Amino acid sequence: MQPSAILFDLDGTLVDSVYYHVLAWREALEEAGIELAVWRIHRKVGMSGGLLAQALLRETGRVLDPDLIDSLQRTHAAAYRRFDDRVQPLPGARDLLAHLTTLGVPWAIATSGRLETAAVALSVLGVEKRVPVVTRDLVPHAKPDPDLFIEAARRLGVPIADAVVVGDSVWDLLAARRAHALGVGLLSGGYGEDELTTSGAYRVYEDPRDLLRHLDEIGLRSLEV
Amino acid sequence: MQPSAILFDLDGTLVDSVYYHVLAWREALEEAGIELAVWRIHRKVGMSGGLLAQALLRETGRVLDPDLIDSLQRTHAAAYRRFDDRVQPLPGARDLLAHLTTLGVPWAIATSGRLETAAVALSVLGVEKRVPVVTRDLVPHAKPDPDLFIEAARRLGVPIADAVVVGDSVWDLLAARRAHALGVGLLSGGYGEDELTTSGAYRVYEDPRDLLRHLDEIGLRSLEV
Incomplete structure (x- = not known):
């Protein structure tokens, strides 16, 4: 059976930005006087900024003060913006999205x-305006809650249980x-x-290019690349 | 049986520096006009700079020109130096080394x-001068060749087969x-x-602090921390 839609995460899945987010969080924590090894930050990226800040503070045994969480998020966003010009598509990302469009398979970003x-x-x-993009601003709860993917499927008008979610975290x-x-x-x-x-994970691939080569394993036509 | 010595890797094992090395390599490759996703660089850190540059170039299908490899290593070293003041011991690293010294278990860095x-x-x-530190400069081949650890054991005067090697990569x-x-x-x-x-790996722990808590599993006395 062919999936009715593909719902993509963005950072680490379509663009090569995870390590910049990690170091931006490291900077934000350091400025707040909080020491935490970098790999532990890496392991939390992919949650919303608020949840991530909470999770990191919990690991350090700190009180989850809402003002501190806000300030960490702001410092992270400012530090991350300095890396903006480094962020590139992951290999095969643009080809994969174009191939899905050619196949007539709807896709969205969450x-x-x-x-x-x-x-x-x-x-x-190069994501066009017509593609649904669901961000943290638009749903009550970010990942690992399912809201972002459910809303993306709703915007495509497909049942979430027939969609495939692609992510790196x-x-x-x-x-x-x-x-589901x-x-x-x-x-x-x-x-x-x-x-x-x-x-x-039903299957794990290296990157978008590797997924593009193996689309048949999720019920779509692969492209030899 | 108690191990005769502990031989430690340095980056990612005792100090929190791996992610800075990764981004320094990313910068060096970018300056040379070579695009490579950051996770692929991360997966090569821990080899010597020369082997790492060779391995990365091989992944991109580039010719392994010795001048290019030299130049990548120099640019990496310069970029990494900018992160020098960020490098901190990993949690428990100093306590672990001190505890081994207290137990009378010789240790070295490779x-x-x-x-x-x-x-x-x-x-x-805070590694004292008397501790053997074997770097890439001192042996013909770096990891994954065994030379660095063999030389470290030799300097401690213990048989390598009775030593425990601790590393993150x-x-x-x-x-x-x-x-062996x-x-x-x-x-x-x-x-x-x-x-x-x-x-x-015989066993995997989170970080030096977690190893310190579980030293009994490799035949030494643990410290409750």
Whole structure:
């Protein structure tokens, strides 16, 4: 059976931005006097900024003061903007999206980031205005809650249970399961394969190009690239 | 049986520097006009600079021109130096080294980096002059060749087969196997647990603090921290 739609995460899945987000969070935490090893930050990227700040503070045993969480998010956004011109599409990302459009398979983007932060990524990908883009601003709860993917499917007018969710982080795959969608993991965000598999990935590929080569495994026509 | 010595990798194992090395390599490649997704660079860190540059060029299908490899290494070193003041010990690293010294267990450091790059990390760790530090400059081949660990064991005067190698990358663990030493993996460099286990890790811990809590599993007395 062919999936009715593909719902993509953005950072680490279509654009090569995860490591810049990680170091921007490291800077924000450092400015607030909070020490946390960088790999632990990496392992939380993909949640919304608010949830991520909460999760990081919980790991350090700090009180989850809403003002501190706000200020961390603002410092992260400012630090991340300095990396804006480094953000590139991941290999095969543009080809994959174009191929889905050619096949007539609807697709959308569902990101835990805010529209402001996502704008650069959408622009380097060349995502057209008609494509639904659901950001953190538009739903009550970000990943690992399923709201972002459910809203993306709603905007495409397809049942979420017939859609495939593609993401690089455990949060995408956990959200996919809660939404009853099939989850596909990509290694391009820097998570290990086991982490994605044990979070429920149906299949794990290296990056968008590798997924494009194996689309038949999720019921679509692959492109030899 | 108690291990006769512990041989530590440095970056990602005792100091939180891997992500800075990754972005410094990204900068060096970009300056040379070579595009490569950041996670692929992350997966190569832990080899010597020369081997890493070769491996990255091979992935891009580029000719392995020795001048280009030299120039990449120089640009990486310059970019990494800008992050020098960010490099901190990983949680528990100093306590772990002090505890081994208290137990009378000899330990040494074996890093694929050059002494010049390693100096900052050794200084933030407070490693004393009497501790053997084997860098890339001192052996013919870096990891995943076993030379660095074999030379470290030789300097401590212990048989390598009775030593435990502690590292965060698959290259450490592959080198440990080739040296016939027991390898222990740490997640603090950002590799996934399965990658370390399938490369031959006897056990995998989160970071130096977590290893310190579980030293009994490798035949030493743990410290409750």
